[in-house]
Amino acid sequence: xxxxxxxxxxxxxxxxxxxxxxxxxxxxxxxxxxxxxxxxxxxxxxxxxxxxxxxxxxxxxxxxxxxxxxxxxxxxxxxxxxxxxxxxxxxxxxxxxxxxxxxxxxxxxxxxxxxxxxxxxxxxxxxxxxxxxxxxxxxxxxxxxxxxxxxxxxxxxxxxxxxxxxxxxxxxxxxxxxxxxxxxxxxxxxxxxxxxxxxxxxxxxxxxxxxxxxxxxxxxxxxxxxxxxxxxxxxxxxxxxxxxxxxxxxxx
Amino acid sequence: xxxxxxxxxxxxxxxxxxxxxxxxxxxxxxxxxxxxxxxxxxxxxxxxxxxxxxxxxxxxxxxxxxxxxxxxxxxxxxxxxxxxxxxxxxxxxxxxxxx
Numbered sequence: 001x002x003x004x005x006x007x008x009x010x011x012x013x014x015x016x017x018x019x020x021x022x023x024x025x026x027x028x029x030x031x032x033x034x035x036x037x038x039x040x041x042x043x044x045x046x047x048x049x050x051x052x053x054x055x056x057x058x059x060x061x062x063x064x065x066x067x068x069x070x071x072x073x074x075x076x077x078x079x080x081x082x083x084x085x086x087x088x089x090x091x092x093x094x095x096x097x098x099x100x101x102x103x104x105x106x107x108x109x110x111x112x113x114x115x116x117x118x119x120x121x122x123x124x125x126x127x128x129x130x131x132x133x134x135x136x137x138x139x140x141x142x143x144x145x146x147x148x149x150x151x152x153x154x155x156x157x158x159x160x161x162x163x164x165x166x167x168x169x170x171x172x173x174x175x176x177x178x179x180x181x182x183x184x185x186x187x188x189x190x191x192x193x194x195x196x197x198x199x200x201x202x203x204x205x206x207x208x209x210x211x212x213x214x215x216x217x218x219x220x221x222x223x224x225x226x227x228x229x230x231x232x233x234x235x236x237x238x239x240x241x242x243x244x245x246x247x248x249x250x251x252x
Numbered sequence: 253x254x255x256x257x258x259x260x261x262x263x264x265x266x267x268x269x270x271x272x273x274x275x276x277x278x279x280x281x282x283x284x285x286x287x288x289x290x291x292x293x294x295x296x297x298x299x300x301x302x303x304x305x306x307x308x309x310x311x312x313x314x315x316x317x318x319x320x321x322x323x324x325x326x327x328x329x330x331x332x333x334x335x336x337x338x339x340x341x342x343x344x345x346x347x348x349x350x351x
Contacts, residue, residue: 102284135282152260159265164279170305171283195258203266 003036003119005112006179006248007141011164012157013128015147016184018045019218019228021125022080023238026229027245029081033120036075039087040108040137041127042094047086050078051225060088064111065136066097071111080227083119091133098132105132105172109140121249130164138165139172143179145248148200150183150193150211158200178206179251182244186211209247212240296348297337304338312337313347 008017021037029035038061039046044054054060059074064085075083098104112122124137138144146161148154158181169176181200187193188211201208217232224231228238257264295313298305308316317334331344 104284105282130279130282132282152264155261156264167279167283174307192258192260195261199257199261199264 002116003034003122004143005116005122005124005141007124007126007137007144008147009124009126009134009137009144010146010148010154010157010161011128011130011134012148012154015128015149015154015157016212016218017128017147018049018125019221020145020147020182020184020212020241020244021046021123022049022222022227023218023229023241024245024248025082025123026080026227027238027242028121028123028249030229030242031245031249033249034118035082036085036115036119036122037078037082038085038108038122038124038137040091040124040133041087042089042092043127044087044089044091045222046125047084047088049222049225049227050080050082050084052076052078052084052086054086054088057086057088060090061085062088062091062094065091065094065107065133067107071115075115079225080230082123095131095133105135105139108136112140130160134164135168135172138168138176141173141176143177143251145179145182146206147182147184148196149185150187150190150196152192152196155196155200158204162204179248180207180209182209183211185214187214210240210243212237212244297334298346298348299336299338300331300344300346301341302336302339304336306337308337 008021010017025035025037037046040061047054059069061074063069064071064074071085075085078084098107124141126134126137144165146158148158165176165178183197197208200206213236215237217228217235217237221228221231228235232238294307294309296305296307316337317332330347332347334345335342336345
């Protein structure tokens with residue numbers, strides 16, 4: 001059976017895309033499923049957060065996208081459970097290398113076809129920009145999850161991303177679905193947070209998933225190369241991502 | 253609609269039909285491919301007014317065309333007077349049919 005592919009995307013930076021990928025990936029792996037995480041951000045934050053040193057990996061997703069190697073050669077195991085297709089700073093050059101290539105949107109999809117039977121789910125951490133790499137992720141995925149901080153600029157980012165999702169449906173991936181918007185760093189005590197969530201539901205009719213509350217535990221976890229599922233197993237944040245993993249897998 | 257939104261969100265864009273002009277050297281240049289064709293058993297409708305391309309089922313297309321009297325012919329691209337599923341207004345729609 002082919003694996004399910006979920007892109008975690010929002011071109012707005014600092015909305016907890018990487019935290020969401022690392023934590024949800026670990027939570028799904030905890031249930032015994034095979035998980036592949038893909039770091040598609042040249043900053044390699046997911047790679048670092050999963051305990052892998054980006055400047056010491058032999059191969060990265062950059063080599064895969066340029067067709068130098070197959071994905072299996074670059075995938076590494078992590079202590080947290082999921083396998084990882086790591087990134088390195090070289091990935092910043094991939095945009096330029098792919099820019100004028102016809103069919104550049106399908107490079108990741110074609111690479112993943114080689115490993116699609118090895119995993120139950122593949123989760124892609126997109127870069128905080130709208131470029132060829134993000135289009136590759138949205139073209140390869142069946143669903144997109146949109147993490148969003150419940151504030152005005154993030155709301156605006158969702159509007160822009162949904163336009164891009166429409167473009168992707170139009171040109172490269174007709175079947176792309178929006179899994180939902182995931183409010184992150186949520187502080188339910190502020191009126192603005194509640195207003196943003198209500199406005200997203202009203203304007204777009206998108207499913208808004210259970211919010212992830214703000215916690216310093218999330219910021220502490222990457223330092224040890226583990227997710228919050230390991231560093232603070234009993235925290236509310238860990239439980240929130242277990243719940244998200246359940247929702248994600250129930251839909252498959 | 254916008255007057256009912258909270259003050260902090262009034263300048264945030266609402267979902268709207270895409271602008272008529274698409275700059276081929278702008279965001280469109282991220283894509284190297286032409287538009288994907290509609291799936292078997294569906295119709296792609298492109299609105300003359302809002303220029304949004306929507307893919308709908310045959311049944312939904314028939315509902316949007318009512319009370320018109322138009323029978324689509326497989327393999328042809330035509331213009332039909334019907335309601336646009338994106339901007340909800342009646343106008344000429346280009347039909348791309350795939351049987």
